[in-house]
Structures are given as structure tokens and as C-alpha cells.
Amino acid sequence: MSRLLMSLLAVVALLAACAGWSPAAEPTIDEYVQIFNPDLLARVGDANHIERTSTFTHPESSDISTWVMENTWFSFIIFLPFLILPQVLLVHVMLKFRDRRDGRRPATFMHNVKLENLWTGIPILALVIVAFPVYPLLYKMELPPEDRDAMVVTVRGRQFAWDYEYKKEGVSLGLDLVSSIQEPLVLKKDKAVVLDITSSDVNHAWWVPAFGIKKDAIIGRFNRAWFTPRIAGPFRGQCAELCGQGHGVMIIGAVVAEPDVFDRWVELQRHRNDSQKVWDALIAWDLKGDDAPIRASVSEYLKKSDGDSRRWALQYWMAHNATSYTRRSPDRPQRGTKAEDIETYPARLEEWKSKLVPAWRDSLEALPDRRQRIDAIIAAMPMVAQIEIAAPPVAQADVALADVVSEETP
Numbered sequence: 472m473s474r475l476l477m478s479l480l481a482v483v484a485l486l487a488a489c490a491g492w493s494p495a496a497e498p499t500i501d502e503y504v505q506i507f508n509p510d511l512l513a514r515v516g517d518a519n520h521i522e523r524t525s526t527f528t529h530p531e532s533s534d535i536s537t538w539v540m541e542n543t544w545f546s547f548i549i550f551l552p553f554l555i556l557p558q559v560l561l562v563h564v565m566l567k568f569r570d571r572r573d574g575r576r577p578a579t580f581m582h583n584v585k586l587e588n589l590w591t592g593i594p595i596l597a598l599v600i601v602a603f604p605v606y607p608l609l610y611k612m613e614l615p616p617e618d619r620d621a622m623v624v625t626v627r628g629r630q631f632a633w634d635y636e637y638k639k640e641g642v643s644l645g646l647d648l649v650s651s652i653q654e655p656l657v658l659k660k661d662k663a664v665v666l667d668i669t670s671s672d673v674n675h676a677w678w679v680p681a682f683g684i685k686k687d688a689i690i691g692r693f694n695r696a697w698f699t700p701r702i703a704g705p706f707r708g709q710c711a712e713l714c715g716q717g718h719g720v721m722i723i724g725a726v727v728a729e730p731d732v733f734d735r736w737v738e739l740q741r742h743r744n745d746s747q748k749v750w751d752a753l754i755a756w757d758l759k760g761d762d763a764p765i766r767a768s769v770s771e772y773l774k775k776s777d778g779d780s781r782r783w784a785l786q787y788w789m790a791h792n793a794t795s796y797t798r799r800s801p802d803r804p805q806r807g808t809k810a811e812d813i814e815t816y817p818a819r820l821e822e823w824k825s826k827l828v829p830a831w832r833d834s835l836e837a838l839p840d841r842r843q844r845i846d847a848i849i850a851a852m853p854m855v856a857q858i859e860i861a862a863p864p865v866a867q868a869d870v871a872l873a874d875v876v877s878e879e880t881p
């Protein structure tokens with residue numbers, strides 16, 4: 472029995488050691504999609520629900536939230552006696568001076584100057600004690616870090632989304648191109664970030680509690696905030712200024728990535744717009760007929776520049792878009808205010824119910840097939856350098872390059 476136990480322990484130890492020694496595996500494309508494209512609208516209880524939404528539960532998320540939390544606890548400890556003492560005194564007095572029906576008369580005195588001075592003076596002292604560490608902290612929060620290497624992002628609120636612009640990285644994002652759901656701000660772990668927060672229309676406020684940051688977004692001015700994210704993962708916040716009808720869905724997402732993963736994300740952004748045409752061709756394809764339009768769009772994409780990272784980016788964006796595609800059904804038609812719109816509304820609504828939504832549901836089932844197809848096409852597409860040597864330039868966009876090459880290469 473003990474020998475069995477010993478050998479079992481040995482196996483476990485060996486496995487643990489192997490796990491510890493093996494180098495961290497490169498995330499797969501789907502794992503990258505999970506990191507960069509979290510479901511910001513997932514509700515409590517969903518597997519994808521983002522839990523980092525509070526300074527209280529995640530005070531280690533940024534340097535600022537750690538300081539804010541330390542300060543909050545300090546203030547809380549100082550104020551705690553003021554919370555408890557009156558309750559204790561109240562219960563004590565209620566019990567001790569209750570009417571015992573022995574004929575005692577209640578006291579009739581009104582003032583006690585000494586006592587009143589005391590219970591004015593002590594709270595003032597408590598406020599002063601609490602204010603002491605707060606002012607340097609407020610000052611520190613207002614002052615962006617001296618580190619000139621800090622990341623700078625312009626944050627622009629609008630009804631009802633956030634646009635982000637990374638000056639140095641040359642990246643901008645906002646609503647997802649496929650789902651029109653807010654995209655998260657992606658940040659580098661342990662790298663200070665300076666946010667220049669403004670608005671394009673009404674007042675908004677950028678608020679991610681776990682980072683300890685909340686700043687008004689006001690048209691015509693830039694409010695500056697900064698922090699250093701300290702743990703990797705997804706975070707969620709919310710617009711904190713009632714800004715109109717869509718205020719409730721004006722969520723704020725943030726993803727903190729390890730430095731190498733962040734660099735990967737920046738690289739991916741360079742290929743995003745070009746990849747969109749391939750996606751359009753892929754989603755328009757009926758799965759049965761000729762896939763020449765998809766192949767043509769892939770070769771068009773690769774013609775601009777080719778290489779492993781560009782190909783990898785195309786695969787990534789197809790996976791990313793497929794994930795986004797599952798998150799939102801076609802928009803419900805609006806009734807409108809014009810007479811003709813109101814007249815056609817029942818028909819449009821019926822079409823949406825009976826055609827558009829079922830078609831979207833059906834196409835969800837076909838997504839894995841589409842992905843397999845596009846991965847195969849990308850893998851089979853010859854490198855552009857090869858094509859240029861082997862074949863004359865292709866005149867027609869709908870002629871697949873793969874075919875041209877296979878015909879003309881001896």
C-alpha cells in the first residue's frame with residue numbers, strides 16, 4: 472500500500488516538475504482571441520463574465536488603486552470608532568436609564584459645554600488626521616509619471632462609445648467592426664499609461680474602478696489621468712456620467728497584456744483593415760459554391776505585403792471576427808418617424824423575425840466550416856515572392872492566384 476502511495480507521489484512530483492520546467496507555450500490563435508476580444512456584455516454567471524470590476528476586490532490592479540485602497544482602509548480605521556461608539560452609548564443609555572417604575576424622575580439638564588467642545592473637537596481632529604495622507608495622494612494622482620516612455624492614449628467619449636487613439640503605436644479603435652460592441656482598451660502590464668480624456672458631444676466619465684481611475688470626459692478639454700497596470704487580464708468599467716439613452720450600454724473594457732503579448736497586439740492592428748475584405752468575402756460565401764472570391768481576396772491581402780506574421784494576422788482576424796459575429800444578431804428594424812417608414816415597419820419587422828435572425832442563427836452553425844476553409848486557403852496560398860517569379864500579374868481580381876500558379880508553373 473505504502474509502495475503504491477510512494478510511486479504515485481513520485482509520478483505526481485515528476486509531472487509537477489515537468490510542468491514547471493517546460494517553457495511557456497505560445498498561445499494559440501483562439502487563446503489570443505480570448506485575451507484580446509473578451510465578451511464585455513457577458514452577464515454575471517456567464518463563463519466569460521469579467522470579474523475585475525471593483526477597487527475593493529482587486530486593489531492590486533494598478534499602482535493607483537493600491538494607494539487608493541490603502542488610503543481607504545486607513546480612513547476607515549480612523550472613522551470606525553465614530554461609527555461604533557454612538558451605537559454602544561445609545562444601547563447603554565437605553566438600558567441604564569430605562570423607566571423601572573420605581574418613581575425616579577428624569578433629569579432636566581440641557582447643556583454641557585465641555586462635552587460639546589469635546590465632541591466637536593475630536594471629529595475635527597479625525598478629519599485632519601485623515602486629510603494628511605490624502606492630499607499628497609491626490610497630488611500624485613494628478614501628476615503624470617516623469618517616465619517619458621509612458622504610453623499615451625487619447626480617450627474620446629461619444630454617444631455611446633469610447634474611441635481610443637495610441638499616438639506612438641499608431642493604433643486607433645472603438646467599436647468592433649463586426650459586432651459594433653465596444654472594444655477594450657489594451658494596455659501593457661507594468662507600463663505607465665497616460666490617458667488624455669475628452670468628449671465629442673455631451674459629458675461622459677471614464678471609470679474603471681479596479682484601476683482606481685474616474686475622470687470626466689468633457690468636450691473642448693482634456694482631463695489627464697494616469698496609472699500603471701499591475702496584473703494581466705480583462706477589466707470592466709462603465710461610463711459614470713448620465714449621458715443619454717445608451718448610457719447603460721456605454722461599458723468600458725480594458726485588457727492588460729504581458730509585454731510580449733501587447734507587442735503582438737500592436738502588430739495585429741496593422742493588418743486589421745486589410746483583413747476586413749477577406750472577412751466580407753468569407754461571410755458572403757454560401758459554403759457550397761465556388762470559393763474563388765475568397766481566394767481572390769486573400770491573394771489581394773497578401774499582395775500588399777507577405778510574410779508569416781501577415782498571414783498569421785489574417786488567421787487571427789478571421790477568428791476574432793467569427794467570435795464577434797456570434798455576439799450580436801442583426802439589428803432589429805426601427806419604426807422611424809416618416810409616414811413611409813411607419814407604413815413599412817410591420818413588413819420589415821416580419822422580415823427581421825422570420826428571415827434575418829434565423830439566417831444569422833444558421834450561419835452561426837456554419838462558422839467553424841468557414842474558419843476551416845479560410846485557414847486552408849491561407850495555408851495553400853503560395854508566398855507572393857513565388858507568385859511574382861512564376862506568373863504574370865493577375866488582371867482579374869476574381870481569378871485565384873493559386874490557380875494561375877499551378878497552371879503556369881511547369
Ligand SMILES: [Cu+2]
Nearest residue numbers: 675710714721
Ligand atoms: Cu456616457
